[in-house]
Amino acid sequence: MSTDYSPPLVSNELGRHSLEAAADRNLYARGTHAAWLGEIDGVAVRELVKQFGSPLFVFSEATIRRQARRMREAFTSRHPDTVFAWSYKTNYLGAICRVLHEEGWTAEVVSDFEYQKARKLGIAGEDIVYNGPYKPRASLETAVREHALIQIDNWDELTLVEELASGLPQPLDVGIRVWLDAGIQPVWSKFGFALENGEAARAAAQVLAHPKLRLHTLHTHIGTYILAPGAYAVALAKLLALRSQIRQEHGHQVPCINLGGGFPSLSLLHGMPGPAEAVVPPIEAYAAAIAGVLEKVPARARPQLRLESGRYLVDEAGYLLASVVAVKGVRDPFAAGDSAARAYKEQMLAGDDVRTSYVIDAGINLLYTAAWYRMDILPTHPGRTPPAPTRLYGPLCMAIDVVRYTVDLPPLELGDVLTLHPVGAYNVVQSMQFIAYRPAVVMIGTSGQPVLIRARETLDDVAGPERMPAHLQQG
Numbered sequence: 001m002s003t004d005y006s007p008p009l010v011s012n013e014l015g016r017h018s019l020e021a022a023a024d025r026n027l028y029a030r031g032t033h034a035a036w037l038g039e040i041d042g043v044a045v046r047e048l049v050k051q052f053g054s055p056l057f058v059f060s061e062a063t064i065r066r067q068a069r070r071m072r073e074a075f076t077s078r079h080p081d082t083v084f085a086w087s088y089k090t091n092y093l094g095a096i097c098r099v100l101h102e103e104g105w106t107a108e109v110v111s112d113f114e115y116q117k118a119r120k121l122g123i124a125g126e127d128i129v130y131n132g133p134y135k136p137r138a139s140l141e142t143a144v145r146e147h148a149l150i151q152i153d154n155w156d157e158l159t160l161v162e163e164l165a166s167g168l169p170q171p172l173d174v175g176i177r178v179w180l181d182a183g184i185q186p187v188w189s190k191f192g193f194a195l196e197n198g199e200a201a202r203a204a205a206q207v208l209a210h211p212k213l214r215l216h217t218l219h220t221h222i223g224t225y226i227l228a229p230g231a232y233a234v235a236l237a238k239l240l241a242l243r244s245q246i247r248q249e250h251g252h253q254v255p256c257i258n259l260g261g262g263f264p265s266l267s268l269l270h271g272m273p274g275p276a277e278a279v280v281p282p283i284e285a286y287a288a289a290i291a292g293v294l295e296k297v298p299a300r301a302r303p304q305l306r307l308e309s310g311r312y313l314v315d316e317a318g319y320l321l322a323s324v325v326a327v328k329g330v331r332d333p334f335a336a337g338d339s340a341a342r343a344y345k346e347q348m349l350a351g352d353d354v355r356t357s358y359v360i361d362a363g364i365n366l367l368y369t370a371a372w373y374r375m376d377i378l379p380t381h382p383g384r385t386p387p388a389p390t391r392l393y394g395p396l397c398m399a400i401d402v403v404r405y406t407v408d409l410p411p412l413e414l415g416d417v418l419t420l421h422p423v424g425a426y427n428v429v430q431s432m433q434f435i436a437y438r439p440a441v442v443m444i445g446t447s448g449q450p451v452l453i454r455a456r457e458t459l460d461d462v463a464g465p466e467r468m469p470a471h472l473q474q475g
């Protein structure tokens with residue numbers, strides 16, 4: 001029998017790389033193999049950077065369509081009367097929205113800007129769900145005129161909608177947003193009327209008392225990245241109880257329940273042991289939990305179900321490519337040889353602050369969600385040397401611009417490209433024009449062809465809206 005020790009195959013960063021990897025289940029294990037990513041949908045990562053520049057957001061059209069179709073099937077196979085709206089704020093690039101509209105998604109918007117964007121993309125007012133805690137009067141006037149479904153958030157908005165609807169020839173369908181305790185903390189009590197103290201029932205009664213309003217939807221959104229399918233069952237049961245109460249007290253059957261979004265993508269929060277596939281329930285589990293409650297309602301009284309997904313549809317489709325622009329700190333402390341031994345000692349003496357570090361050309365200006373979510377950080381090729389703890393700085397002249405304090409990476413060189421994934425939800429839209437221009441965005445179409453869907457910004461894009469007062473103009 002051989003007495004040679006053969007180490008277990010452990011993946012690089014604790015997390016998503018393989019269900020078998022020992023390091024994925026042991027917070028103290030260190031990987032010997034670096035996960036890497038050479039291509040996205042068959043297109044070489046390095047080619048993308050060569051053609052479109054760095055940093056670069058890249059989206060996979062095929063992945064968006066796959067997610068949309070899987071979600072549709074999960075829900076409509078269990079509850080055919082399901083209507084899907086795309087949550088614009090998750091990523092309102094026109095091309096992304098268009099893909100989802102082609103897949104049959106309507107629009108859910110939370111501002112005048114998003115409303116206008118949906119209209120410009122050809123979505124009819126009546127196919128827009130209008131949410132949010134502040135809808136300016138002029139915007140509400142348009143929404144009322146165009147028969148968008150306004151989901152009323154608060155008493156002041158209700159008063160305004162009552163006023164605007166008064167002159168209409170026909171009653172206007174509206175929804176009310178409700179907040180409730182579905183067992184998820186924190187409870188998102190900022191939005192809507194409280195269910196548990198009777199406020200939502202009073203709001204419903206006020207809507208029903210208005211001759212020009214018709215209560216179409218009871219809506220709640222219990223949060224984002226919800227890992228418990230059962231929470232949706234609780235939320236739905238509570239909204240159905242409110243619906244029954246309204247029916248009993250006012251004789252009105254509310255036709256639609258809207259459960260918002262919140263379904264998770266395959267991603268991890270900092271500190272969560274992975275892989276994500278082991279922690280994140282599949283979309284079918286959410287559909288089953290929701291359908292299980294709906295099935296208890298007699299078929300003729302079953303409501304329409306509406307959903308407003310964001311993260312689930314687009315997060316995994318999005319990648320951020322970034323290049324190494326400077327190497328800092330102690331290099332290769334875990335490699336073999338004398339210089340490595342010296343480097344290792346230096347790091348032991350000087351501590352963590354001198355660990356191998358790289359400056360990359362994408363920072364927290366482009367990665368708003370990196371504060372909570374632990375994206376994969378993947379080189380384009382497997383390293384020859386085992387990965388070692390590494391720090392990644394962003395390009396901003398701000399001490400807080402650290403993309404990751406510790407990530408296991410093989411030694412990198414200037415110009416090497418790293419891919420951060422998944423980043424498709426909430427990052428492009430929340431990226432900042434702070435210090436640096438916002439980068440180009442590319443979509444790889446279903447034919448495998450990468451096309452530009454947003455150009456890299458220029459000085460005119462950033463400084464264009466500025467005005468120089470007369471007394472400061474030169475000459």
Ligand SMILES: Cc1ncc(COP(=O)(O)O)c(C=O)c1O
Pocket residue numbers: 087090108131221223224225260261262263308309310311312425
């Ligand atoms: C009202 C509403 N609907 C839908 C969404 C989309 O959520 P998610 O991206 O988690 O699916 C949000 C996001 O916060 C929301 O506030």
